[in-house]
Amino acid sequence: MEGMAQQTRNGRSASAAEVAALAGVSRQTVSRVVNGMPNVTEKTRKRVLAAMEELGFRPNFAGAALRGGSYRSIGLCMYNITRVGNLATLEGIMQAAREHDFAITMIEMGGDKPYTLADASRRMVERPVDGMILNMNRMAPDFEEFVPQPGVRTVILSMYAHPRCTTIDSDQYGSCELLTNYLLEHGHSNMRFVAGPESSISSRFREAGWRDTLGRAHVDAAPMLRGDWSADSGYAMGERIAAEVLAGGSQAPTAVLAANDQMALGVIAALENAGLSVPDDVSVVGIDDALEGLVPHNRLTTLRFDLRGVGKLAFEAAVGESSSIEAIHVPSTLVERSTVRDIRG
Amino acid sequence: MEGMAQQTRNGRSASAAEVAALAGVSRQTVSRVVNGMPNVTEKTRKRVLAAMEELGFRPNFAGAALRGGSYRSIGLCMYNITRVGNLATLEGIMQAAREHDFAITMIEMGGDKPYTLADASRRMVERPVDGMILNMNRMAPDFEEFVPQPGVRTVILSMYAHPRCTTIDSDQYGSCELLTNYLLEHGHSNMRFVAGPESSISSRFREAGWRDTLGRAHVDAAPMLRGDWSADSGYAMGERIAAEVLAGGSQAPTAVLAANDQMALGVIAALENAGLSVPDDVSVVGIDDALEGLVPHNRLTTLRFDLRGVGKLAFEAAVGESSSIEAIHVPSTLVERSTVRDIRG
DNA sequence: TTTGACAATGAGCACGTTAACATCCGGCTG
DNA sequence: CAGCCGGATGTTAACGTGCTCATTGTCAAA
Numbered sequence A, B: 001m002e003g004m005a006q007q008t009r010n011g012r013s014a015s016a017a018e019v020a021a022l023a024g025v026s027r028q029t030v031s032r033v034v035n036g037m038p039n040v041t042e043k044t045r046k047r048v049l050a051a052m053e054e055l056g057f058r059p060n061f062a063g064a065a066l067r068g069g070s071y072r073s074i075g076l077c078m079y080n081i082t083r084v085g086n087l088a089t090l091e092g093i094m095q096a097a098r099e100h101d102f103a104i105t106m107i108e109m110g111g112d113k114p115y116t117l118a119d120a121s122r123r124m125v126e127r128p129v130d131g132m133i134l135n136m137n138r139m140a141p142d143f144e145e146f147v148p149q150p151g152v153r154t155v156i157l158s159m160y161a162h163p164r165c166t167t168i169d170s171d172q173y174g175s176c177e178l179l180t181n182y183l184l185e186h187g188h189s190n191m192r193f194v195a196g197p198e199s200s201i202s203s204r205f206r207e208a209g210w211r212d213t214l215g216r217a218h219v220d221a222a223p224m225l226r227g228d229w230s231a232d233s234g235y236a237m238g239e240r241i242a243a244e245v246l247a248g249g250s251q252a253p254t255a256v257l258a259a260n261d262q263m264a265l266g267v268i269a270a271l272e273n274a275g276l277s278v279p280d281d282v283s284v285v286g287i288d289d290a291l292e293g294l295v296p297h298n299r300l301t302t303l304r305f306d307l308r309g310v311g312k313l314a315f316e317a318a319v320g321e322s323s324s325i326e327a328i329h330v331p332s333t334l335v336e337r338s339t340v341r342d343i344r345g
Numbered sequence C: 001t002t003t004g005a006c007a008a009t010g011a012g013c014a015c016g017t018t019a020a021c022a023t024c025c026g027g028c029t030g
Numbered sequence D: 001c002a003g004c005c006g007g008a009t010g011t012t013a014a015c016g017t018g019c020t021c022a023t024t025g026t027c028a029a030a
Helices: A016-023 A027-034 A042-055 A061-067 A084-099 A117-125 A172-185 A201-216 A231-247 A261-273 A307-319 B016-023 B027-034 B042-055 B061-067 B084-099 B117-125 B172-185 B201-216 B231-247 B261-273 B307-319
Strands: A073-078 A103-108 A131-135 A153-157 A166-170 A191-195 A255-258 A283-285 A302-304 A327-330 A333-335 B073-078 B103-108 B131-135 B153-157 B166-170 B191-195 B255-258 B283-285 B302-304 B327-330 B333-335
Touching (some): A027 A042, A061 B061, A073 A307, A084 A131, A084 B103, A103 A117, A103 B084, A117 A131, A131 A307, A153 A307, A166 A307, A172 A201, A172 A302, A191 A261, A231 A261, B016 B042, B027 B042, B073 B084, B073 B307, B084 B131, B084 B307, B153 B307, B166 B307, B172 B283, B172 B302, B172 B333, B191 B201, B231 B255, B231 B261, B255 B261, B307 B327
Parallel strands (some): A153 A166, A191 A255, A255 A283, B131 B153, B191 B255
Antiparallel strands (some): A302 A333, B302 B333
16 A cells, blocks of 8 residues: 555646656556567666556546557436436446446436437537447437537437438337237237327327337227326226226227336336235236336246346447447337236136 | 538547548638637638538547536446436436537446446546546445546446545435434334345435334334335235234334335235225335336325435536536435324324 | 737647557567 | 678667747737
8 A cells, every 4th residue: 555645746746757767667568568569678667657556547437548559438428317218228228338447437417398309419528438328318300410529429318310320219119009909919909108208209109119019919009098107107007997997888898908017017006005916806017127126026927128138239339339220129029917817818 | 402412531429630621721610610719711601611511520528628627527337227317317417418519428337237436437537527426326345545537527326425536425424314214204213114125325325214213202213113215025014913903012113104105015015915004004205206107196205315416416517627526415304294203192 | 010818719738548650678589 | 801791780760649949920018
């Protein structure tokens, strides 16, 4: 622990030049030692390493990057970190960054006002980053005509393909296709869909996946119910569904597909409160698999997005040298627990 | 939207020198325009602005910072973003950063192995940052002897005061002091405490706050129950508590203080499953107020930490010029809902 | 017309780093 | 002993920016 508290000049941390002076070599030799170049005598290397240790030297990436190297950081522009999905994606990005010894330079775009990709890109490019990931959860007004900053690889997290940038997202559409088919295969031809808010792109794709799948199976879709992602909004819709079920008749639903897990939880609570059993009377599925550890005895059948996978792919596309433009949809997996009953036959 | 797709030289984005050449002025004049210096003719300024627009110029903070300015970014070292508390703190930091037009440069420290403050600080200082915030949720082995990198203001998120760095945290100890007194004032002199895992610093402070407060009130503490923060672990403890209550006697508890909301939720589920009513038979309080939107009809009386406030203060301490060292404990507020009954008299 | 004052602008250096090139030195060959 | 080779090391320039100082240009007062 000795040699860590030296004051160097004006209070900055030590530079390669100071290490060089102390070790009695040139800056370049210090650089060679730091970067593990082969042609340095063992004796010299040791002297340099000792000087580095004594001064607590750490190379400054900004200087190196200025010269033409890498900042070892990827920019990430988020709209709202709080959303559960964004957090898991962030986690995937962070993990990939850690594996590459990269940092993530994050900016959050302002509260409620919609922002353009050009805004985000311009604010990001002035930061010391080697590439950038732009996250959107509303449609950017300039999506089609956006041109990324030259020299900085730009990845957009979006279901829509972009002509000039690689795009990545969980397959929101496919997820509801899968779940709808799952319910149909279990004999539930009369189901209710509890959607998220209209402003959300994810919600629109989930709804489309559900509606189109029913259409392809030649099953009529009942009127959609709309929540706002919260458990309470799910509860409110659950009360309506319970009334329908108790009223009986050939149009009474046997299953509910909720566009996220919190709303599914609310639906279940409302159904049980009305004296109905899940899944004996009504089957319920959610989306996200976001309840782990949060509720006791989680038994919700749901769909797990590979959000960490999305984050990992996004990071790798942002650092990668390949300049190909792709539109990647990451598939999700069904998590079968015990809120769906097979009612065929 | 014209003039955004120019290729400049080797594919990098335009520099001030190129803008200067196009506008027919010197780099310095461009610099003056960018930084809003007063002494530039209106005609010149317009010509420069036009050139900037045409080349899509954005100043590079790294170059400026190298010269002695600011990177406009604060480093943040996290142990585990996923933890609910960390996320809210991150949110507070991000919001303060946005207000200052700063970015956050984030690195996550490796999975399970404990890390030292020196490790984190050394990995951070090579990034382009003006200051850094180090988050810990285990005790760092080198806490006492740690010396921050010269020239980079270092803030530690920790309940323990540090001799050379400003420290900030929610008042974990005070939170349980407050809740314990609250239960005592409502007549619950026989309560159970469901703690978090032993490895967690927060958990240790919460436990100490509970135990000391009972001691000061000359009330004997019943043996502590230990969970792992999860709802399921809370459920398991809730079953034991239910058995105690049903067994009756003068030692039967009338209240439960759970060290977080998820465990409180588990306790309540177990009690209700055993035929007991909350709060008629047993009162329950949690800590964190983390369930908003996640569960329907949230009625848990709990304690809200001002984590966004912690984040904001941390950011401001990291950018601030003041070199004073402080140890800040941010107070929390009681959120009274309906899981506590007054049984005095 | 000359001088001084003042505003606008330009030139040079410095920040920390590395690629490319230049130099030094020891040892080997002819 | 001269010449040469190759490995180790030093020197220079450049990345994009802002500060300091020098220079130019303009206008009014003497």
